[in-house]
Amino acid sequence: MPYVKPNELVTQMIDAGESKVHLSTRDTLIRAFMGAALLTVAAAFAVTVSVQTGNPLLGAILFPVGFCLLYLLGYDLLTGVFTLAPLAWLDKRPGVTVGAVLRNWGLVFVGNFAGAFMVAVFMTIYFTYGWSTEPSEVGQAIGHIGEGRTVGYAEHGAGGMLTLFVRGVMCNWMVSTGVVAAMMSRSVIGKVVGMWMPIMLFFYMGFEHSIVNMFLFPAGLLMGGSFTVVDYLVWNEIPTVIGNLVGGLTFVGLMLYTTHYRTKPRRGARPAPAAEPDDLVGATR
Template sequence: MDYVKPNEVVQSIAIAAEKKASLSVLHILIKGFLSGAFLGYATTLAYQASTQTGLDIVGAIIFPTGFVIILLLNLELVTGSFAMLPIARFRGLTTTPKILRNFTWAFIGNLIGSVFYAVLFFIAITKFGHTFDAPVIDKIIAVAESKTLDYKGYGGDGYIVVFVKALLCNWMVTMGAVMAFTSQATIGKIAAMWIPVFIFFAQGFEHAVVNMFVIPAAMMLGADISFGDWWLWNQIPVTIGNLISGIIFTAICLHVITKEKGKI
């Protein structure tokens, strides 16, 4: 049996997170860059599947491929780290400054990789700006506008909605990172992490790194979205919501229910 029990899972996460927190800035940046690009790949694949079949659920089934690559290669995805590194801190294996350092550079690496892939995808899908008639282009623009202009149209209520959708998203994303530790077999890890990632994407919740690709890509493709719309109505509140969700709903809860009696 390759199943790993919950208390062993959380302790393994703490040990892995300790190593993550001690990575050099260069390694964090490179790993973050790759994660951003790979998640962009998975997003465009999901949207291609959605437009080709007319079923968004098909795209949601496909989307976790990006997370599989990232987690199996132990790359740096800041949204997953929002839960993993705090667990290591709660168990005394790392420090707050190291965590903040990892979060900062992983975020930057994810952003660079996502935008880099967006540029390459723009060149590929538009034939270097010569044609904009691919159905996936309309899909990306529609999704990005719903992630920014729709919230803006609701004013203050829009902030509440985007924040709640960010909470709901990273609850599942961080559970995907956790589930990867529940098996010692590669196929078991893939199956386990697939489930929560599918759940978040199928329901259109807000993921900071996915949005680092979708929104700038849509802007390149002609969406009526400004830089301010991107950051004020999505990227900033979504990142905060993802962070809070990872710490409270996953890190704290799993730490408390699996810690040994008498230990913090």
């Protein structure tokens, strides 16, 4: 499993960010749509495993299958472009402006939401036999997740909002580490191993991922969860998006960029010897 060293890794990250910013509108939307769809099918799978086995750790261990597949197929998540696109702007890549970065983020958000919402509708049909019965045990569990992670935060007021934001930060710290870890190897097995570990960690710890939530909360509402669209937006999605941006860009993108790309001179390094003037060089011959 060939290992890509950190200084080479950051160059790959900047190249990836530039490529995503310059991608056409059509391709950006398709890749974002499919990325969220694959990830959220895996989320539904993980919740199903957790509920039916009574073992949340097993669900967390299996959840990364969706994340690995979407990145191996070249699809995109908002959490990933939060980290990569700004690096291309910092590196002053041609055509990468603040407006272009924001455009990329907006398109990926729209594509991700559409893909996640489609899966929410599909899973609601699956868990209710096309709205002809009450939700299954798993469907009810998804509804309770939506309640606990909206009105559950609201019950704690400012402390709940702070907790939500911090969980969003820590989530994309892990998720973006998974995105970057996939670039550390040139083999499929190496990429999968690198991605699997931080994604499993975030899911088991219950950190807040804006794209997974685009599935969980609409699905919960469709299956009768006791919370509202406003609860979802104010007490989850919006703070989670902000936390994901801060976590991925700060603790992954900027840290790697600063210490492995814009490095400072080493302490105690000897300055290069000054070149001798031509006349002195000639005089010594």
